[in-house]
Amino acid sequence: MTEFDYDELGLVAGLEIHQQLDTATKLFCSCPTELREPEESARSFTRYLHPTRSELGEIDEAALEESKVEREFEYLAYDSTCLVEEDDEPPHRLDEEALATTLEIAQLLDMDPVDRAHVMRKVVIDGSNTSGFQRSSLIAQDGEIETSEGAVGIEDVMLEEESAQRVEEREEGVLYSLDRLGIPLVEIGTKPDISSPEQAREAAERIGMLLRSTGKVKRGLGTIRQDVNVSIAEGARVEMKGVQSLDDIDDLVRGEVRRQVELLDIADELGERDASVGETRDVTDVFADTESGVIRGALDADGVVYAVPLYGFDGLVGRELQDDRRLGTEFSDHAKRHGAGGIFHTDELPAYGVTESEVDALREAVGAGDEDAVAIVADDRETAPSAIEAVAERAETALDGVPEETRGANDDGTSKYLRPLPGAARMYPETDVPPVDPDASEVETPELLTEKVERYQSDFGLDAGLAEQVAFGRRWPLFEESVESGVDATLAAQTLESTVTELRRDDVSVENLADDHFRGVLGLVADGDLAQEGVPELLTALAENPERDPADLAEDLGLGSAAEDEVREAVVEVVERNSEQVEEQGMGAFSALMGECMGALRGKADGDLVSEVLREEIQARA
Incomplete structure (x- = not known):
């Protein structure tokens, strides 16, 4: 642009x-x-x-x-x-x-x-x-x-x-x-x-x-x-x-x-062309035998075709104002406001089934020459005349430059006409509601989100990115409540932001998760009843079964936190199953076996504990 x-x-x-x-x-x-x-x-x-x-x-x-x-x-x-x-x-x-x-x-x-x-x-x-x-x-x-x-x-x-x-x-x-x-x-x-x-x-x-x-x-x-x-x-x-x-x-x-x-x-x-806008008129006869689908459809439904000559407008109606939007598009917006599907104009014709001979006949019917343009609307007998009048009015304002108006924003950065700008006449007192006297004396000024980011870094030790995620996210009140109740700040922040984002990307229905679900899950981790690695699986299950209690569902899924002896038993089994790899690679086998151990424990054990036990077992056999 x-x-x-x-x-x-x-x-x-x-x-x-x-x-x-x-x-x-x-x-x-x-x-x-x-x-x-x-x-x-x-x-x-x-x-x-x-x-x-x-x-x-x-x-x-x-x-x-x-x-x-x-x-x-x-x-x-x-x-x-x-x-x-x-x-x-x-x-x-x-x-x-x-x-x-x-x-x-x-x-x-x-x-x-x-x-x-x-x-x-x-x-x-x-x-x-x-x-x-x-x-x-x-x-x-x-x-x-x-x-x-x-x-x-x-x-x-x-x-x-x-x-x-x-x-x-x-x-x-x-x-x-x-x-x-x-x-x-x-x-x-x-x-x-x-x-x-x-x-x-x-x-x-x-x-x-x-x-x-x-x-x-x-x-x-x-x-x-x-x-x-x-x-x-x-x-x-x-x-x-x-x-x-x-x-x-x-x-x-x-x-x-x-x-x-x-x-x-x-x-x-x-202005240099001394342009003007002519009177609208019925040109239905010009298109009596047309094969244009749009116009034929209107005429077969007992509709009419109306036109307005735009003297001196040739080549300008098709001029681009914004990406894929032209002066003719502006005219069309006004026609659509009056119920029409749109307009045709001679800067784009012959096309859409309208022939060159029909364009010549149209110009002759409204007295337009080669330096002029013509816009037409084909619709029912009530819509076509009012829509073409709206086009004529918009063409008149084009002679002066830019009209004041209200426009609707499009997703591609362009805009379309909606209506004229409102004036003072649209406002008048509401007699059914008594006035109030605003009193700001007891209103507390809230902490800015930017200030909250700094506090989360200094008070809770969060890195800058995670602190900003939490502070600007919608669950920061729940984050602060969780930390105050004893939940690790980094765990709470990652669960409420990073984990939820990852689950959403995996098409998990995270919109079903309420604050009580997060309170329950984080509370289980804080009490040692759920390993941090089991949080994603439990949240996924709660999103699918939002009516369930987090503790009961964790028990049904076997996600209770494993004791050290249970962890060691699972790790030993993995190491012995891969004894040849351990003998050949020593600690080089650690990464591959770590993933297998975590899978065997199904999120029931803390990763740091699994890592510690696995290192001990590999070193004992290397």
């Missing part, structure tokens, strides 16, 4: 980090915050959502565009689903545990809590909330974090409710699950102080570390999301939503800078 001079381009970027909190109950009701499988749902219901006006009588532009596409939203409800989640009962008071955790986060970000926190409604009619809005409250303001490229200001920290989980996209709408709706979520917004892709990633990593330092945030895929706001001097602010991985942030910033540079170049070229 081309690397730009970001200072010269005037790159300005900011982050919005959304992190789920690991609370017992949801933000405005007493339902649990655990995710469920869709198959566990007990029932479902449907809703249609429409935008509402703000207190000033305004309708948010993003909500208005969303409402242009009539969609049905179905929600999966569970045995734990309550009337608040269904929007059939007013929300309860703001959850105190979530508020306390948010204040901890604010302290780590060096922020000032507000005197009084009011809950607001934020209009959202994409179906992700049954009420048609998301509840959100400003908790703290004006903080700062440090990066290697300078300080990045923190604008605010919001406490809000998580959206419903999208299960399936359907032709008529979207299927959502209510298990995630209402989980407490903090939104951390930085100031636009970020000036390079690398700084954007570093800032996100720093904030993520601070969040995990509380020990009170959820972990795993989907529990944290990053939105990235990017603009360059001659471009416009673009918000990219739903960045799942920190590894993608710098690539997304680079990709967006490239897209804006290309759009500005296209706008300059269109």
Whole structure:
């Protein structure tokens, strides 16, 4: 990817980090915050959502565009689903545990809590909330974090409710699950102080570390999301939503800078050509006898073909803005938002079964010459006209350069159009929830994970790599508890991190292992009832039988720690069975026989003891 001079381009970027909190109950009701499988749902219901006006009588532009596409939203409800989640009962008071955790986060970000926190409604009619809005409250303001490229200001920290989980996209709408709706979520917004892709990633990593330092945030895929706001001097602010991985942030910033540079170049070229966008029109007759599969399918279903002439756009609709994404792809994104499958345009035709003679007839039908382009949509009689109008509107903005908009992050570092940027009209007060007065006086600032790494090295003697694994892992509270109860620190760390990782790679269902399983296994080792070498086998068995007690299962598997005489008996048997090799090689036979001895003892003996006895027996015969 081309690397730009970001200072010269005037790159300005900011982050919005959304992190789920690991609370017992949801933000405005007493339902649990655990995710469920869709198959566990007990029932479902449907809703249609429409935008509402703000207190000033305004309708948010993003909500208005969303409402242009009539969609049905179905929600999966569970045995734990309550009337608040269904929007059939007013929300309860703001959850105190979530508020306390948010204040901890604010302290780590060096922020000032507000005197009084009011809950607001934020209009959202994409179906992700049954009420048609998301509840959100400003908790703290004006903080700062440090990066290697300078300080990045923190604008605010919001406490809000998580959206419903999208299960399936359907032709008529979207299927959502209510298990995630209402989980407490903090939104951390930085100031636009970020000036390079690398700084954007570093800032996100720093904030993520601070969040995990509380020990009170959820972990795993989907529990944290990053939105990235990017603009360059001659471009416009673009918000990219739903960045799942920190590894993608710098690539997304680079990709967006490239897209804006290309759009500005296209706008300059269109200006020199005196380009314009014509009126949309029905061109179904041009394709009456077409053999193009897509167009033929639409016409056979009593559909139509609509076109828009793009005067002066020839060669520019197919110009690449990002890898495998062109200006025509941008047009197609807008058409898809109105229900179309996509578009065709003359920069890529003839192709897809459309012949050269059909392209000539199309140009003639809309009055387009060789320097012009034409875009078409083939679909049903309602979708095609609205989709081609959306293409025409996007083409108009191409004349000016970069439009302000909200885009969705793709896994390959590119992005796609979602909707216009929301405005102030989407926020208005929530009258059903009383305000609260945040009090940070009794909130303790947690130890940073980076500080924890240093402490694990100095206090417990862990090497740097293992200390970092444990501190940044999700089981550090269990590690500290185990060490405090007398378990060897290195054993506890290796079991909770290295061993679990190795078992996962061997396709062991480690997600079935709970804290009590680890407590039981580590306790057996500490009491001398299980050799360290037997830990992987016992954890594997517990993952397959999570309902079993570790001690009982170890006994059934014969994994009890072997006494020295039992170890010596097993070692002697191995040495005598390989007496010729011992006589010929002496201690050179040690490595091969050590593995055989450990296999014979099946993890019941400590490796150091087996090694000591084996050396004695070999030396006695050499």
